[in-house]
Every structure is written in structure tokens, then in C-alpha cells.
Amino acid sequence: MFLNPIHHITIDALDPYKMAEFWAEVTGYAIHPDDVEGDEEILLEPGQPGVPGMLFIRVPDAKSVKNRVHLDIQPPVGTRDETVERLTGLGARLVDDRRREDGSGWVVLADPEGNELCIERSAAERAAA
Structure with missing residues (x-):
């Protein structure tokens, strides 16, 4: 039986809503209906079972080095x-x-x-x- 243990791919963001809007366009995922601009966390839902969502979490610091992932x-x-x-x-x-x-x-x-x-x-x- 195939199990996908990855629930979310989490990305730190200065502006989680803006980032979620961009990535929604990239992936076709939908912003969770309870999430609104200004929230500390914004979830993108894939709409398919077993596929990880993307979670954007507000952080105070900007990205400064190359991604490791x-x-x-x-x-x-x-x-x-x-x-x-x-x-x-x-x-x-x-x-x-x-x-x-x-x-x-x-x-x-x-x-x-x-x-x-x-x-x-x-x-x-x-x-x-």
C-alpha cells in the first residue's frame, strides 16, 4: 500500500497571502476558503487526496541565501x-x-x-x- 506521509510543503513568507496567490497560479491549487489576506498562515489545497498541500507561514525575515530545496x-x-x-x-x-x-x-x-x-x-x- 502506498502511503504519502507528506501533508504540506511549508514555505516561509513575508506575505503569505501574496505568495499563496502566486503559487496557486503555478499549481492550480486553491486557497483554503477560511484563509484571508493578513492571516499568519495560508494553505493551498491540491484538491486531490494524497497530494501534499502548500502552507505559507509569515516570518519576519526575507530569504537571503539559495534554497536547499x-x-x-x-x-x-x-x-x-x-x-x-x-x-x-x-x-x-x-x-x-x-x-x-x-x-x-x-x-x-x-x-x-x-x-x-x-x-x-x-x-x-x-x-x-
Whole structure:
């Protein structure tokens, strides 16, 4: 029997609601209906059993060094490049472009508070390669 012991992925944030709004756009998760702007903790719910939620907790200090853990995002629809464009339009910042001429590779972005995430090719792009 498969058990997923991870309940939440917790991210420290200066502005938990703003971060949850950004990551809701990245993941398609929904902000918990009881959570509102100004709360100390904001939960994103995946809407699927067994999938960890994302919990944003207010902290007083800004991110100052490279993440020890980051999320790799594989777009469920569209392409890697469309996703990079969409997320930078939402406030993400380009950190490193690891795309290769053959279409492989990934893009490292930082969310609005500087946490790194990688955007990989979609499953459709991988299948077409």
C-alpha cells in the first residue's frame, strides 16, 4: 500500500497571502476558503487526496541565501516556454536559463520572494522529442 506521509510543503513568507496567490497560479491549487489576506498562515489545497498541500507561514525575515530545496514544475498543459512567460508575467524572475538547442533543459525562476523553482518541459514536449 502506498502511503504519502507528506501533508504540506511549508514555505516561509513575508506575505503569505501574496505568495499563496502566486503559487496557486503555478499549481492550480486553491486557497483554503477560511484563509484571508493578513492571516499568519495560508494553505493551498491540491484538491486531490494524497497530494501534499502548500502552507505559507509569515516570518519576519526575507530569504537571503539559495534554497536547499526547490520545486520542479512540469506544466500539465502548454509548454515550458509558455509557462516561463506566464510566471514571469505574474512576478517571477529569471535566475538561470538552462534550455538547450535541442529543446531539452529547464529554466530556473524565483518566485516573488526569491524562492527558486525550475520549469521543465511538459510531458507532451518530452514525448515529442
